[in-house]
Amino acid sequence: MSITDWPADERPREKLLAQGAGSLSDAELLAIFLRVGIAGKSAVDLARELLIHFGSLQSLFQANLGDFDAISGIGAAKYAQMQAVLEMSRRALAEQLKQKASFANPSAVRDFLRLRLRGIAHEEFHALYLDSGYCLIHAEALFKGTINETRIYPRELARQALAHNAAAIIVAHNHPSGSSEPSSADILLTRQLQHGLELLEIKLLDHFIVAAHQIVSLAELGHL
Structure with a gap:
């Protein structure tokens, strides 16, 4: 029927x-x-x-x-339509973050990162540049890696933060393996980024790990 x-x-x-x-x-x-x-x-x-x-x-x-x-x-037509819907959702969330204090609404940040990073087969490192009111200025995929590793260059993150006149940054990367547990390298990188950005008077607010079923905040875990 x-x-x-x-x-x-x-x-x-x-x-x-x-x-x-x-x-x-x-x-x-x-x-x-x-x-x-x-x-x-x-x-x-x-x-x-x-x-x-x-x-x-x-x-x-x-x-x-x-x-x-x-x-x-x-087929391809429906796939293209679905990708367009997902991208519109990402952009709508980005607009929402630009209109309000983003860190005051961590659930919106998680939703945004979930759309950007979940399901990617390789590791990616993303940065969210914020103004002094913690509103989103710009978000970008800064580094891309293999299935289980990406190389992060703190100098490039600092350069982009200065270019966007950011007062604060939220960073995130995905774990294609599905594990949300931060590695010792993740923790070390977080502290290196925090200390390096402090010299520029830019605050690292959080570092999120996006896994298949969970998004973990290193700030909530006490690593920031």
Whole structure:
């Protein structure tokens, strides 16, 4: 049965308009994104199969183009649309951080870092440059590495901080291995960055580690 044959209050789009997006299941939200199904399957049926295939929305968002091409009815166009949705979410969160004191809202920082870093197969080191009110000036991926290592150059971080006239910095990197436990190298790097930035009168507010299921703050762990 086509979704158009369903009772109006059960159709995902009409349900969203009447009750809000929070009332929809993952499959219903994904069905709205897909818009149409394939022969013999409604958009909701296809959405459910995708969630079963990938295991979760998070895993679906982390899928690459090859993963999409391997599924009947889903291809490059849908992959491009999903990447656009994710990038819009990242930019919306960046705007939110620019409009308010970012460090006063650590959950927003975590959400932003989760979108930027989770699911990347190699290690990346990101910097968030903040003004004196701890509002976001600019965010960038500063260094990229292999599957388990990246080389961090404190001098380059300091140079970029001065270029953006930052008063404070939040740094973050991902652990593709899935472990959120900071290594001794992570702790040593954090202290080196903190001491180096202090000489420039720039405060290192936090260093986050983004893993598969957790984001750890080294400041909360007492390393800053």
